[in-house]
Amino acid sequence: MIFLHLSDLHLGKNVNEISMIEDQKFILEQIVRIAIDKKADAVLIAGDIYDRSVPSEESVSLLDWFLNALIQAGKKIYMISGNHDSDERLQYGSELFRSNGLFIKGIYDGNAGCETFIDTYGEVKIWLLPYVKASSVAHYHPEMKCDTYDAAVRSAVSLCDVNPEKRNIILAHQFVTSCGKDPEQSGSETFDSLQVGTIEKANADVFDRFDYAALGHIHRPQKVGRETVRYAGSPLKYSRSEINQTKSIPVVAMEEKGQVHIEYAELKPKHEMRSIKGKLQEVLNSANILYPDDYVFVTLTDEQIAADAIDRIRHFYPNVMHLEYQNSHTEAISQYDIHFQETIISFRDLINDFSRRVNGHELNEEQIKILKEIAAKEGIEDETH
Numbered sequence: 001m002i003f004l005h006l007s008d009l010h011l012g013k014n015v016n017e018i019s020m021i022e023d024q025k026f027i028l029e030q031i032v033r034i035a036i037d038k039k040a041d042a043v044l045i046a047g048d049i050y051d052r053s054v055p056s057e058e059s060v061s062l063l064d065w066f067l068n069a070l071i072q073a074g075k076k077i078y079m080i081s082g083n084h085d086s087d088e089r090l091q092y093g094s095e096l097f098r099s100n101g102l103f104i105k106g107i108y109d110g111n112a113g114c115e116t117f118i119d120t121y122g123e124v125k126i127w128l129l130p131y132v133k134a135s136s137v138a139h140y141h142p143e144m145k146c147d148t149y150d151a152a153v154r155s156a157v158s159l160c161d162v163n164p165e166k167r168n169i170i171l172a173h174q175f176v177t178s179c180g181k182d183p184e185q186s187g188s189e190t191f192d193s194l195q196v197g198t199i200e201k202a203n204a205d206v207f208d209r210f211d212y213a214a215l216g217h218i219h220r221p222q223k224v225g226r227e228t229v230r231y232a233g234s235p236l237k238y239s240r241s242e243i244n245q246t247k248s249i250p251v252v253a254m255e256e257k258g259q260v261h262i263e264y265a266e267l268k269p270k271h272e273m274r275s276i277k278g279k280l281q282e283v284l285n286s287a288n289i290l291y292p293d294d295y296v297f298v299t300l301t302d303e304q305i306a307a308d309a310i311d312r313i314r315h316f317y318p319n320v321m322h323l324e325y326q327n328s329h330t331e332a333i334s335q336y337d338i339h340f341q342e343t344i345i346s347f348r349d350l351i352n353d354f355s356r357r358v359n360g361h362e363l364n365e366e367q368i369k370i371l372k373e374i375a376a377k378e379g380i381e382d383e384t385h
Protein backbone atom coordinates (compact mmCIF):
# COMPACT_ATOMS: atom_id res chain seq x y z
CA MET A 1 0.00 0.00 0.00
CA ILE A 2 1.24 3.46 -0.89
CA PHE A 3 -0.29 6.51 0.75
CA LEU A 4 0.25 10.25 1.03
CA HIS A 5 0.11 11.78 4.50
CA LEU A 6 -1.33 15.30 4.67
CA SER A 7 -2.56 17.51 7.47
CA ASP A 8 -3.34 21.10 8.43
CA LEU A 9 -4.66 22.26 5.07
CA HIS A 10 -6.43 25.16 6.84
CA LEU A 11 -8.56 25.84 3.78
CA GLY A 12 -9.88 29.40 3.77
CA LYS A 13 -7.03 30.74 5.87
CA ASN A 14 -5.93 34.36 5.62
CA VAL A 15 -2.32 35.20 6.44
CA ASN A 16 -1.86 38.84 7.44
CA GLU A 17 -5.26 39.55 5.89
CA ILE A 18 -4.29 38.04 2.54
CA SER A 19 -6.48 35.16 1.37
CA MET A 20 -4.56 31.93 0.75
CA ILE A 21 -7.31 30.31 -1.32
CA GLU A 22 -5.51 30.58 -4.69
CA ASP A 23 -2.30 29.29 -3.14
CA GLN A 24 -4.24 26.43 -1.58
CA LYS A 25 -5.85 25.53 -4.92
CA PHE A 26 -2.40 25.56 -6.52
CA ILE A 27 -0.88 23.30 -3.87
CA LEU A 28 -3.82 20.86 -3.86
CA GLU A 29 -3.50 20.51 -7.65
CA GLN A 30 0.16 19.68 -7.08
CA ILE A 31 -0.79 17.11 -4.44
CA VAL A 32 -3.26 15.43 -6.82
CA ARG A 33 -0.45 15.16 -9.38
CA ILE A 34 1.90 13.71 -6.75
CA ALA A 35 -0.75 11.15 -5.74
CA ILE A 36 -1.05 10.07 -9.38
CA ASP A 37 2.71 10.12 -10.14
CA LYS A 38 3.56 8.14 -6.99
CA LYS A 39 0.78 5.65 -7.73
CA ALA A 40 -0.65 6.21 -4.27
CA ASP A 41 -3.57 4.02 -3.24
CA ALA A 42 -4.78 6.42 -0.59
CA VAL A 43 -4.49 9.89 0.87
CA LEU A 44 -4.60 10.40 4.65
CA ILE A 45 -5.60 13.84 5.95
CA ALA A 46 -4.93 14.26 9.66
CA GLY A 47 -7.17 17.17 10.61
CA ASP A 48 -7.47 20.95 10.36
CA ILE A 49 -9.04 20.51 6.97
CA TYR A 50 -10.58 23.95 7.27
CA ASP A 51 -9.22 26.97 9.08
CA ARG A 52 -12.53 27.75 10.75
CA SER A 53 -15.41 25.77 12.18
CA VAL A 54 -17.74 27.66 9.80
CA PRO A 55 -15.76 27.45 6.56
CA SER A 56 -16.19 29.96 3.74
CA GLU A 57 -18.06 28.97 0.57
CA GLU A 58 -14.87 29.05 -1.48
CA SER A 59 -13.03 26.75 0.92
CA VAL A 60 -15.92 24.25 0.89
CA SER A 61 -15.86 24.32 -2.94
CA LEU A 62 -12.10 23.83 -2.93
CA LEU A 63 -12.29 20.79 -0.64
CA ASP A 64 -15.10 19.40 -2.79
CA TRP A 65 -12.92 19.78 -5.88
CA PHE A 66 -9.90 18.19 -4.17
CA LEU A 67 -11.76 15.16 -2.83
CA ASN A 68 -13.44 14.63 -6.19
CA ALA A 69 -10.15 14.85 -8.09
CA LEU A 70 -8.58 12.21 -5.82
CA ILE A 71 -11.57 9.87 -5.97
CA GLN A 72 -11.74 10.24 -9.79
CA ALA A 73 -8.06 9.29 -9.88
CA GLY A 74 -8.92 6.11 -7.97
CA LYS A 75 -7.49 7.12 -4.58
CA LYS A 76 -9.14 6.29 -1.29
CA ILE A 77 -9.31 9.09 1.26
CA TYR A 78 -9.19 8.82 5.04
CA MET A 79 -9.85 12.01 6.96
CA ILE A 80 -10.32 13.18 10.56
CA SER A 81 -11.23 16.49 12.16
CA GLY A 82 -8.69 18.79 13.81
CA ASN A 83 -9.18 21.43 16.48
CA HIS A 84 -10.03 24.02 13.82
CA ASP A 85 -12.78 21.93 12.24
CA SER A 86 -16.37 21.58 13.28
CA ASP A 87 -16.75 17.86 14.04
CA GLU A 88 -20.39 17.80 12.90
CA ARG A 89 -19.87 19.74 9.70
CA LEU A 90 -16.92 17.58 8.68
CA GLN A 91 -18.98 14.48 9.42
CA TYR A 92 -21.63 15.61 6.91
CA GLY A 93 -22.39 12.98 4.24
CA SER A 94 -19.78 10.59 5.59
CA GLU A 95 -22.09 7.55 5.45
CA LEU A 96 -23.00 8.34 1.85
CA PHE A 97 -19.40 8.96 0.82
CA ARG A 98 -18.11 5.60 2.11
CA SER A 99 -19.25 3.77 -1.03
CA ASN A 100 -17.01 6.07 -3.07
CA GLY A 101 -13.96 5.39 -0.94
CA LEU A 102 -14.08 8.58 1.14
CA PHE A 103 -13.87 7.77 4.86
CA ILE A 104 -14.44 10.66 7.26
CA LYS A 105 -14.40 10.54 11.04
CA GLY A 106 -15.34 14.00 12.25
CA ILE A 107 -17.02 13.25 15.56
CA TYR A 108 -15.43 11.45 18.49
CA ASP A 109 -18.15 9.19 19.85
CA GLY A 110 -16.05 7.25 22.32
CA ASN A 111 -14.24 5.18 19.71
CA ALA A 112 -11.80 5.72 16.88
CA GLY A 113 -13.10 4.67 13.48
CA CYS A 114 -11.53 1.64 11.82
CA GLU A 115 -11.35 0.89 8.11
CA THR A 116 -9.71 -2.00 6.31
CA PHE A 117 -7.56 -1.61 3.23
CA ILE A 118 -6.46 -4.76 1.41
CA ASP A 119 -3.31 -5.01 -0.68
CA THR A 120 -1.15 -7.91 -1.90
CA TYR A 121 0.25 -8.43 1.63
CA GLY A 122 -3.19 -8.65 3.24
CA GLU A 123 -5.13 -6.30 5.47
CA VAL A 124 -4.11 -2.86 6.68
CA LYS A 125 -6.23 -1.47 9.52
CA ILE A 126 -6.62 2.30 9.34
CA TRP A 127 -7.69 3.84 12.63
CA LEU A 128 -9.28 7.27 12.59
CA LEU A 129 -9.09 9.21 15.85
CA PRO A 130 -10.57 12.70 15.50
CA TYR A 131 -9.17 15.51 17.64
CA VAL A 132 -10.01 14.80 21.28
CA LYS A 133 -9.79 16.77 24.49
CA ALA A 134 -9.28 15.01 27.81
CA SER A 135 -12.84 15.93 28.77
CA SER A 136 -14.39 14.26 25.71
CA VAL A 137 -12.59 10.96 26.38
CA ALA A 138 -13.55 11.16 30.07
CA HIS A 139 -17.16 11.80 29.07
CA TYR A 140 -17.46 8.56 27.11
CA HIS A 141 -15.23 6.51 29.40
CA PRO A 142 -15.84 7.51 33.01
CA GLU A 143 -14.38 4.16 34.02
CA MET A 144 -10.95 5.10 32.62
CA LYS A 145 -8.55 7.40 34.36
CA CYS A 146 -8.43 10.47 32.11
CA ASP A 147 -7.19 13.07 34.57
CA THR A 148 -4.40 14.27 32.26
CA TYR A 149 -4.28 14.88 28.54
CA ASP A 150 -1.68 12.13 28.12
CA ALA A 151 -3.89 9.68 30.02
CA ALA A 152 -6.91 10.65 27.92
CA VAL A 153 -5.14 10.24 24.57
CA ARG A 154 -3.60 7.00 25.89
CA SER A 155 -7.09 5.73 26.79
CA ALA A 156 -8.58 6.76 23.45
CA VAL A 157 -5.77 5.01 21.57
CA SER A 158 -5.75 1.93 23.84
CA LEU A 159 -9.39 1.35 22.97
CA CYS A 160 -8.36 0.59 19.39
CA ASP A 161 -8.52 -3.19 19.17
CA VAL A 162 -5.15 -3.53 17.46
CA ASN A 163 -4.02 -6.91 16.21
CA PRO A 164 -0.22 -6.59 16.39
CA GLU A 165 0.20 -9.34 13.78
CA LYS A 166 -1.48 -7.12 11.22
CA ARG A 167 -0.42 -3.78 9.83
CA ASN A 168 -1.97 -0.77 11.57
CA ILE A 169 -2.04 2.93 10.72
CA ILE A 170 -3.57 5.62 12.92
CA LEU A 171 -4.60 9.18 12.04
CA ALA A 172 -4.57 11.58 15.01
CA HIS A 173 -4.58 15.33 15.53
CA GLN A 174 -2.91 15.88 18.88
CA PHE A 175 0.14 17.51 20.51
CA VAL A 176 2.66 14.68 20.73
CA THR A 177 6.10 14.80 22.32
CA SER A 178 8.87 12.27 22.56
CA CYS A 179 10.99 11.77 25.69
CA GLY A 180 9.92 15.21 26.95
CA LYS A 181 11.07 16.85 23.73
CA ASP A 182 8.41 19.05 22.13
CA PRO A 183 7.94 19.07 18.38
CA GLU A 184 9.20 22.26 16.74
CA GLN A 185 6.28 24.57 16.27
CA SER A 186 5.79 27.07 13.48
CA GLY A 187 3.92 29.93 15.05
CA SER A 188 0.83 29.41 12.90
CA GLU A 189 -0.62 26.65 15.07
CA THR A 190 -3.32 27.49 17.55
CA PHE A 191 -3.95 25.36 20.57
CA ASP A 192 -6.77 25.30 23.08
CA SER A 193 -4.32 26.31 25.74
CA LEU A 194 -2.51 29.42 24.57
CA GLN A 195 0.14 29.90 27.21
CA VAL A 196 3.46 28.29 26.40
CA GLY A 197 4.30 25.63 28.92
CA THR A 198 0.69 24.82 29.64
CA ILE A 199 0.08 23.05 26.32
CA GLU A 200 -1.18 19.59 27.01
CA LYS A 201 0.97 16.85 25.60
CA ALA A 202 0.78 13.15 24.93
CA ASN A 203 3.88 10.99 24.70
CA ALA A 204 4.66 9.40 21.33
CA ASP A 205 4.79 5.92 22.88
CA VAL A 206 0.96 5.90 22.86
CA PHE A 207 1.38 4.98 19.18
CA ASP A 208 3.82 2.09 19.78
CA ARG A 209 1.40 -0.53 18.45
CA PHE A 210 0.98 1.22 15.12
CA ASP A 211 3.19 0.77 12.08
CA TYR A 212 2.62 4.40 11.12
CA ALA A 213 1.05 7.31 13.01
CA ALA A 214 -0.13 10.03 10.60
CA LEU A 215 -0.24 13.10 12.84
CA GLY A 216 -1.66 16.56 12.37
CA HIS A 217 -1.58 19.71 14.55
CA ILE A 218 2.04 20.91 14.22
CA HIS A 219 2.80 22.80 11.02
CA ARG A 220 6.47 21.94 10.62
CA PRO A 221 7.06 18.55 8.96
CA GLN A 222 8.91 16.29 11.41
CA LYS A 223 9.10 12.93 13.10
CA VAL A 224 8.30 12.51 16.78
CA GLY A 225 10.67 9.90 18.19
CA ARG A 226 10.72 7.19 15.55
CA GLU A 227 10.51 7.91 11.80
CA THR A 228 7.05 6.41 11.49
CA VAL A 229 5.38 8.67 14.07
CA ARG A 230 5.24 11.85 12.09
CA TYR A 231 3.71 15.27 11.53
CA ALA A 232 3.14 15.93 7.83
CA GLY A 233 3.12 19.69 8.50
CA SER A 234 0.96 22.25 6.71
CA PRO A 235 1.33 22.19 2.91
CA LEU A 236 1.93 25.97 2.85
CA LYS A 237 3.74 28.52 4.99
CA TYR A 238 1.15 30.12 7.18
CA SER A 239 3.34 32.52 9.18
CA ARG A 240 6.49 34.58 8.95
CA SER A 241 8.36 32.15 11.18
CA GLU A 242 7.94 29.46 8.50
CA ILE A 243 9.93 31.39 5.88
CA ASN A 244 12.90 29.05 6.10
CA GLN A 245 10.93 25.83 6.19
CA THR A 246 10.58 23.53 3.21
CA LYS A 247 7.14 22.02 3.02
CA SER A 248 6.81 18.44 1.86
CA ILE A 249 4.50 15.49 2.13
CA PRO A 250 5.46 11.99 3.23
CA VAL A 251 4.86 9.37 0.55
CA VAL A 252 4.72 6.13 2.50
CA ALA A 253 5.13 2.67 1.03
CA MET A 254 3.88 0.04 3.45
CA GLU A 255 4.89 -3.41 2.39
CA GLU A 256 4.76 -6.56 4.53
CA LYS A 257 4.59 -6.15 8.32
CA GLY A 258 7.64 -4.23 9.54
CA GLN A 259 8.50 -2.79 6.14
CA VAL A 260 7.67 0.91 5.93
CA HIS A 261 9.54 3.18 3.53
CA ILE A 262 9.07 6.93 3.53
CA GLU A 263 10.10 9.39 0.87
CA TYR A 264 9.21 13.06 0.75
CA ALA A 265 7.64 14.95 -2.10
CA GLU A 266 8.63 18.60 -1.91
CA LEU A 267 5.87 21.13 -2.38
CA LYS A 268 6.44 24.23 -4.50
CA PRO A 269 4.11 27.10 -3.58
CA LYS A 270 2.51 29.52 -6.03
CA HIS A 271 4.14 32.40 -4.13
CA GLU A 272 7.25 32.11 -1.98
CA MET A 273 7.33 33.85 1.39
CA ARG A 274 10.41 35.86 2.36
CA SER A 275 11.80 38.86 4.25
CA ILE A 276 13.41 41.96 2.75
CA LYS A 277 15.40 44.46 4.77
CA GLY A 278 16.94 47.78 3.76
CA LYS A 279 16.26 51.44 3.12
CA LEU A 280 13.08 52.28 1.20
CA GLN A 281 15.10 53.43 -1.83
CA GLU A 282 16.97 50.11 -1.89
CA VAL A 283 13.79 48.09 -1.48
CA LEU A 284 12.20 49.95 -4.40
CA ASN A 285 15.28 49.86 -6.60
CA SER A 286 14.29 47.83 -9.65
CA ALA A 287 17.63 46.03 -9.59
CA ASN A 288 16.69 44.56 -6.21
CA ILE A 289 13.17 43.48 -7.15
CA LEU A 290 13.54 39.85 -8.10
CA TYR A 291 10.29 38.02 -7.42
CA PRO A 292 7.67 40.75 -7.05
CA ASP A 293 4.77 38.30 -6.61
CA ASP A 294 6.26 36.75 -3.46
CA TYR A 295 4.72 37.28 -0.04
CA VAL A 296 7.19 39.71 1.49
CA PHE A 297 7.76 40.95 5.01
CA VAL A 298 9.59 44.27 4.71
CA THR A 299 11.84 45.80 7.37
CA LEU A 300 12.86 49.38 6.57
CA THR A 301 15.98 50.77 8.20
CA ASP A 302 15.41 54.44 7.31
CA GLU A 303 15.55 56.85 10.25
CA GLN A 304 12.62 58.83 8.84
CA ILE A 305 9.23 57.17 8.53
CA ALA A 306 7.63 57.64 5.12
CA ALA A 307 3.86 57.79 5.56
CA ASP A 308 3.22 56.34 2.09
CA ALA A 309 5.88 53.60 2.31
CA ILE A 310 3.40 50.71 2.31
CA ASP A 311 1.65 52.03 -0.83
CA ARG A 312 4.93 52.55 -2.62
CA ILE A 313 6.10 49.06 -1.69
CA ARG A 314 2.76 47.54 -2.69
CA HIS A 315 3.13 49.11 -6.14
CA PHE A 316 6.14 46.84 -6.73
CA TYR A 317 5.24 44.00 -4.37
CA PRO A 318 1.45 43.60 -4.61
CA ASN A 319 1.54 40.77 -2.06
CA VAL A 320 3.42 42.61 0.69
CA MET A 321 2.29 41.10 3.99
CA HIS A 322 3.85 43.35 6.57
CA LEU A 323 5.95 46.48 6.98
CA GLU A 324 7.99 47.43 10.00
CA TYR A 325 10.83 49.78 10.83
CA GLN A 326 14.11 48.98 12.48
CA ASN A 327 16.08 52.13 13.29
CA SER A 328 17.43 54.05 16.25
CA HIS A 329 13.88 55.01 17.34
CA THR A 330 12.53 51.47 17.35
CA GLU A 331 15.72 50.44 19.10
CA ALA A 332 15.09 53.07 21.78
CA ILE A 333 11.52 51.87 22.22
CA SER A 334 12.57 48.25 22.51
CA GLN A 335 14.90 49.32 25.31
CA TYR A 336 12.32 51.56 26.92
CA ASP A 337 12.77 51.68 30.65
CA ILE A 338 9.36 51.03 32.15
CA HIS A 339 10.30 52.80 35.40
CA PHE A 340 10.53 56.02 33.43
CA GLN A 341 6.75 56.07 33.14
CA GLU A 342 6.40 56.69 36.84
CA THR A 343 8.34 59.92 36.57
CA ILE A 344 6.15 61.28 33.76
CA ILE A 345 3.48 63.36 35.34
CA SER A 346 1.43 64.69 32.46
CA PHE A 347 -0.28 63.35 29.38
CA ARG A 348 1.59 65.97 27.37
CA ASP A 349 4.97 64.67 28.61
CA LEU A 350 3.96 61.11 27.88
CA ILE A 351 2.88 61.65 24.26
CA ASN A 352 5.76 64.03 23.61
CA ASP A 353 8.18 61.42 24.87
CA PHE A 354 6.58 58.88 22.53
CA SER A 355 6.74 61.26 19.57
CA ARG A 356 10.39 62.10 20.24
CA ARG A 357 11.24 58.43 20.13
CA VAL A 358 9.19 57.57 17.05
CA ASN A 359 9.24 60.79 15.01
CA GLY A 360 12.32 62.46 16.42
CA HIS A 361 10.44 65.62 17.46
CA GLU A 362 7.77 66.85 19.86
CA LEU A 363 4.17 67.49 18.88
CA ASN A 364 2.67 70.93 18.23
CA GLU A 365 -0.26 72.35 20.21
CA GLU A 366 -2.81 71.36 17.59
CA GLN A 367 -1.63 67.76 17.59
CA ILE A 368 -1.65 67.58 21.37
CA LYS A 369 -5.18 68.94 21.42
CA ILE A 370 -6.38 66.25 18.99
CA LEU A 371 -4.70 63.48 20.96
CA LYS A 372 -6.20 64.75 24.21
CA GLU A 373 -9.66 64.64 22.65
CA ILE A 374 -9.10 61.09 21.41
CA ALA A 375 -7.80 60.05 24.83
CA ALA A 376 -10.81 61.62 26.54
CA LYS A 377 -13.18 59.74 24.20
CA GLU A 378 -11.42 56.50 25.16
CA GLY A 379 -11.89 57.32 28.82
CA ILE A 380 -8.25 58.17 29.50
CA GLU A 381 -8.15 61.01 31.99
CA ASP A 382 -5.43 63.60 31.92
CA GLU A 383 -5.31 64.53 35.57
CA THR A 384 -2.70 67.23 35.04
CA HIS A 385 -4.45 69.04 32.15
Ligand SMILES: [Mn+2]
Pocket residue numbers: 008010048082084189190217218
Ligand atom coordinates in the same frame (compact mmCIF):
# COMPACT_ATOMS: atom_id res chain seq x y z
MN1 LIG B 1 -3.35 23.28 12.39
